[in-house]
Amino acid sequence: MDFQLDDAARERLEALRAFGRETIRPLGIERDRAGSPTPPDHPFFREVLARGLTRPPAGSDEGGTSLGAAVWRVVAGQELAYWDRGVSSSLPGPGLGGGPVMSMGTPEQQKRLLGPFRDMTEPRWAAFAMTEPGAGSDVARIQSRAVRDGDDWVLNGAKLYSANADRADWIVVFATVDPALGRAGHRAFIVERGMPGLSEPKPEKKMGIKAYASASFTMNDLRVPADNLLGSEARYESRGGGQRPGAGFKGAMQTFNATRPAIAANAVGMARACLDEATAFARDRDRLTGRHRDRLERMRRRIRAAWLMCLKAAWLADRGEPNMVEASMSKATAAEVAMEAASLGMEVLGAVGAQGEHLIEKLYRDVKAMDIVEGTGQIQRIVMARHLVNYPRDA
Ligand SMILES: Cc1cc2nc3c(=O)[nH]c(=O)nc-3n(C[C@H](O)[C@H](O)[C@H](O)COP(=O)(O)OP(=O)(O)OC[C@H]3O[C@@H](n4cnc5c(N)ncnc54)[C@H](O)[C@@H]3O)c2cc1C
Incomplete structure (x- = not known):
């Protein structure tokens, strides 16, 4: 497995990163404070289309670069959710409707x-x-x-x-x-x-x-x-x-096998945001005690492991190989990692996090959805356990 980004993908990722920093994160915070979704006629959506940010990298034709389409989706999904998962889910496109x-x-x-x-x-x-x-x-x-x-x-x-x-x-x-x-x-x-x-x-x-x-x-x-x-x-x-039997149901499940790695990638992006906030806070306030160091390092390891699971699940999808277990594994693990990272972030920031003004508090509220959408953690574990004991798929 080779997940090296080629020049086109690297360039697109840099563009997403810059747009994320300048526009997506501030919009996410604004909408969180307003407590309502971005209106559909907001100029943000036209700008996204004009910049071509929802398209795969040049020359890829949905996956023709060195990265396949599914791998590119997790790479982009991770980056967008790092800046704001709510905004990234609002982007124009067929969304979850496209899969079925x-x-x-x-x-x-x-x-x-x-x-x-x-x-x-x-x-x-x-x-x-x-x-x-x-x-x-x-x-x-x-x-x-x-x-x-x-x-x-x-x-x-x-x-x-x-x-x-x-x-x-x-x-x-x-x-x-x-x-x-x-x-x-x-x-x-x-x-x-x-x-x-x-x-x-x-x-x-x-x-x-x-x-x-x-x-x-x-x-x-x-x-x-x-x-x-x-x-x-x-x-x-x-x-x-x-x-x-179950043709409609199976269609929905196939959709989940394709989308769960992308949801997992969102969770990894959010976990990374939590880790960055916690690390910056600890460094700035000279709070890098042994206890925090250990927690931050544990999160970095866990985030890396979850990320590799996302990439593997997406890589299998690009090759047209079965990825049900890997998709569920990545989703279950990444959501857990994101919840742990948000919780850790709140611990590191202490009272500052609890005041409700810091990004970490928003991330703490945001991450729970990653455990719920497209099958909760418990449901992913059921999917994997049934496979482990060879339970018939349609039973
Ligand atoms: C932000 C967000 C976006 C969403 N987007 C969409 C969307 O676009 N389209 C759509 O159709 N739905 C969407 N959903 C709905 C989502 O798919 C459901 O919330 C999810 O499937 C869980 O269903 P539920 O909320 O009814 O919980 P329940 O199914 O009632 O589960 C409640 C609890 O019981 C646990 N549980 C349930 N069954 C078992 C079991 N057999 N064994 C062990 N534990 C179990 C669950 O893990 C959970 O912890 C969204 C939900 C959220 C929060």
Whole structure:
């Protein structure tokens, strides 16, 4: 495995770093104090597009440099979250909605849905909505219903915490044709902004990462054309007719295998920010006692180990090799490391951290989400343990 950055990637990383320092960190602090997400018409988003910061490095064509696309995503994701994870999650793009469209969508759907994101003049967002008031970790319990009616599907239900749903052109919504079927009943639909029956997505209150919206919405007799069933009905049928078990569920899980290393990389970036804040404070105040030295050094080691796990998981993804265990391992480890680093930072700063004005206090609130999103730490451990004892994947 070779993770050396080539010149194009190094240059792009330097640009991200400079933009992070000058713009992303201050905006994240501003939004944290305001307690609300960056409005979609904020000039920041146009500036991001104009600078081409959301594109992979020149010549890479999503991964054609010496670094693959997945490895580049963790490298960039780590850097952006170092400066502010909330702002980095608010950046225009298909976001979590892009994964299922790529893994489940027909070529026509991929072109129709992802094509507009190539336009770098207008900020656009998409979203992913699985979580419901009664179904978080156990996604098999989703209750949003999908009923076929002629050429349409009719959706009813409620979704929670969908990132950027308040500004999304479309949202990948998971619903079930029959809750008794569990995962086998899942279907993924494209719900477009303005469709009758879709309530106005409402940003939730969050303890941290406030610069982006996690929005809730309801669907009341929302009619979706059959073309908006992701992957078309054939995807969900078995060869012999009837249901193909868990095609919708598997599509969501494939998405997680691709995105968990990126979430892990965000956590590593945030842990690095905690370590830098704590180290600078200890150095400036002459507080580098033996106890702190030991803690800071432990964090540096742990951050390095978590980072290597992210790179390995992404490297496997670039090679098209199975990475489920590595993806879960990186996510579980990096989130733990980030929480520990934030806690350590608070300890090193003592009362100064607790006053609520220092970045470390914001990081302390921000990092918890990294343990929750895309499967909590417990869920990652279940995924890995099932693999360890060879438990059937669909059971
Ligand atoms: C900032 C943020 C952004 C999010 N973005 C999105 C998004 O874009 N789209 C989306 O669909 N969802 C999103 N979510 C929702 C997120 O995926 C869920 O919060 C997560 O899956 C956990 O579900 P829950 O909150 O209902 O907790 P629960 O599932 O109720 O879990 C509560 C606790 O029980 C533990 N637990 C649950 N089951 C088990 C088990 N079998 N064994 C041991 N422990 C268990 C969990 O680890 C957790 O500690 C987001 C959440 C947050 C906080």
